[in-house]
Amino acid sequence: MDVRRAVDQDAAAMAGVIAVVAPEDTLGAQPPVDVATRAAGFRDLLAGDGAAWVLEDGGVVQGYLSLTPRTRGVFGLGMAIVAAGRGRGGGRALVEAALAFARAGGAHKVDLEVWPDNARAIALYAATGFVVEGLRDRHYLRADGTLRSSLIMARRLG
Numbered sequence: 001m002d003v004r005r006a007v008d009q010d011a012a013a014m015a016g017v018i019a020v021v022a023p024e025d026t027l028g029a030q031p032p033v034d035v036a037t038r039a040a041g042f043r044d045l046l047a048g049d050g051a052a053w054v055l056e057d058g059g060v061v062q063g064y065l066s067l068t069p070r071t072r073g074v075f076g077l078g079m080a081i082v083a084a085g086r087g088r089g090g091g092r093a094l095v096e097a098a099l100a101f102a103r104a105g106g107a108h109k110v111d112l113e114v115w116p117d118n119a120r121a122i123a124l125y126a127a128t129g130f131v132v133e134g135l136r137d138r139h140y141l142r143a144d145g146t147l148r149s150s151l152i153m154a155r156r157l158g
Contacts, residue, residue, distance in 0.1 A: 001090040003097050006052035006064060011042035013061035014054065021080045026118050030143050042066070053097050055081060055090040065094035067102060070111065075102050077112040086120070095128045103157045111154040122151065130155045 006014065015038035022029045029038075045066060046052060055063035062085030067075040077098060081091055102110050113136065114121050130153040138147035 001062070001085065001088050001093070002056045003053050003090065003093045004056065005097075006042070006046060006054045006066075008043055008046055010052070010054050010061060010064070011039040011046070014042050014052065014064040014066075015039040017061060017064055017080050017082055020082050024083075026115060026121065027080055028113070028140065050075075051098070051101055053094050055085055055094055057085060057090075063090060063094065065098050067098050067110070073106065073108040075107055075110045077110050091124045092128060095124065099128070099155065099157065107157055109154055109156050111152065113150040113152055116149055116151050122153075125153050125155075128155065 012035065015033070015035045018027065018029050018038055019031070019033040019035050021027055022031045022033050042052065045068060049069045050067055052064055052066040054061045063079065063081030065077065065079040067077060070076045077095075079091070079094060099110060111133070112125065112130070114125065116135070132151050133154050134152040136150045136152065138149055140148040140150065142148055
């Protein structure tokens, strides 16, 4: 498993990861995922003030992590890894690369949201220094009409 900075040409593969993972209901994204629109969003992120990394195995993108500027000194983290890429240290490597980038750029904080029942992701974030800062109670209206809560987690830098 290799982690490298994402480039414009990775946008479609990153969007494809979302399309594969979305049916698991562990992401905010829900199927069907508009891959072209997501890829355009990644290209915009990479062309702007954001950054992203891809997780590759044998040259095939298995996951990604993106950092989106939220406010001065704060980045929002988003990530997804396909099932075949999990449990092999790639998630930790993605997070560590992103934290190093944020720190080097003078950021003081990275935050994220995660479903409270996504124990695997929560464990990864906690292991890399993120703490729970709050709960968005029944905040997200899903396509099936249910409301989902999310944990707000953050890592202070420096």
